Amino acid sequence: MSNLDVLFTIPIKLAELFEKNGPDHHEYDFILKIIDQISADEIEEFRAVMQPILNPGTIIGFSFTKPFGYNGDFFIIEKIYQRYVSPDVRYKKWDEFFHHFPAAIAVVNRKKLAIEILSNLHQNNNSNNTDVLILGSGPVTEVYEFHTENPHNHLVFDLVDLDKRAIAYAKAKNKNFLSGMSFHNVNVIRHVPEKSYDLIWSAGLFDYFRDKHFVYLLKKYYEYVKPGGEMIIGNFNVENPSRRIMEILGDWFLNHRSEDELMRFALQAGISKDDIEVIREPLGINLFLKVRKQ
Ligand SMILES: C[S@@+](CC[C@H](N)C(=O)[O-])C[C@H]1O[C@@H](n2cnc3c(N)ncnc32)[C@H](O)[C@@H]1O
Structure with missing residues (x-):
């Protein structure tokens, strides 16, 4: 019996999930576990079954259908930040489920x-x-919230x-x-800071970048770090428990990287070992390569 068959025969059948407009909290871990077990040749069949929610009405369907033409656009990120939940009863529980994903x-x-x-930069x-x-x-939600919390700050932003x-x-x-903000509508590969x-x-x-582009951009922008300054680059960790659901239901693929890979990229960019560190957010799903300039 395939995992997909299991999904159809176990007590929480997908049809029942749709009948009650999405999963309830106690079913989340179970669904995530089942999705983790879906094999490559079952993905299309599973997506066909999930078709009623794979449209821009849900956050996961927004990712799947990519109305802006690519994954990880500003709008879906803002929906995640604002913990947006659709008012449509067909989608509400699915959005609540999405916000439970460790990656979100x-x-x-x-x-x-x-x-x-x-x-800290402002204070120090x-x-x-x-x-x-x-x-x-x-x-630019982080800058908005920073400004709101620190209305009298002296940070000057290029975005x-x-x-x-x-x-x-x-x-x-x-x-x-x-x-205090200047916007630049340009590819980071081409942008030349002033x-x-x-x-x-x-x-x-x-x-979203391949390894060689990662190293190229790190090297390029490190040139524009002031002495005493730092550059911090986020990247999803290889240990991301939401990876399968993002890929299968969100059609959202990322280059996941380990702490060691990030350190190696910095060394390849010519940065001295003593100036390299990797930090993480509390779940350890987003890593941050932090490089200092002496
Ligand atoms: C996932 S969002 C992250 C937004 C923001 N940094 C945050 O953490 O909230 C990625 C953003 O990078 C932009 N982007 C993607 N590729 C780019 C490139 N090559 N040059 C400049 N911007 C790019 C996208 O348009 C999108 O707004």
Whole structure:
């Protein structure tokens, strides 16, 4: 009996899940476990069964259908940050289930980490202009929340994003704080910074790059870190318990990386071992390569 057969014969049948408009909390772990066991040749069949929710009405269906043309757009990230739940009764429980995924919690955690790092930079740096560059800036929610918590700060932000819809959204969201923010609608591969930075931050971007591009961009942007400054790059850990559900239901594929791989990339970029560290958010699902410049 295949895992898919098991799914149809065990007490919580998928048809029943749809009849009651999605899973309840006590069924979450069980469904995740079943999805983890689906083999490659069962994926399409499983997706066909899940078709009623694989549309932009649910967060997971939004990922699957990619209305913006790619995975990890600013809008889905903002839905995760805001713990958005559809008001449509057919989708509400599925969105609640989505926010229970450890990977979704890790994404919220990484925003909290970014705000903490920005707050520390603000508190520990007395200079008038403390420069921050954010690569793949998306909804710019961490900067919005940082500004809201620290209205009298002296951080100056450059924000780079390839998607002009992300930039339009971020500008509208941060409309009260735009005096310290410059937006650049350009690919990070092509962007040429005009100054150096106390902090270069990037989360949710390098996981989409192949190893050689990761190293290339790390090396390129490390040149723009001020002496005493640092660059921090987020990447999903190889240990991601939500990987299968993201791939199978969200059609969301990332380059997961281990702490050792991230350290190796930094060494390949020519950064000295003493200046390399890997930190993590509380779940350890998002790792962050942190490189300092002496
Ligand atoms: C997953 S989102 C992360 C957003 C934000 N860093 C965060 O953590 O909330 C990735 C963002 O990177 C942008 N992006 C993807 N590839 C890019 C590239 N090559 N150059 C610049 N931006 C890119 C996307 O448009 C998207 O807004």
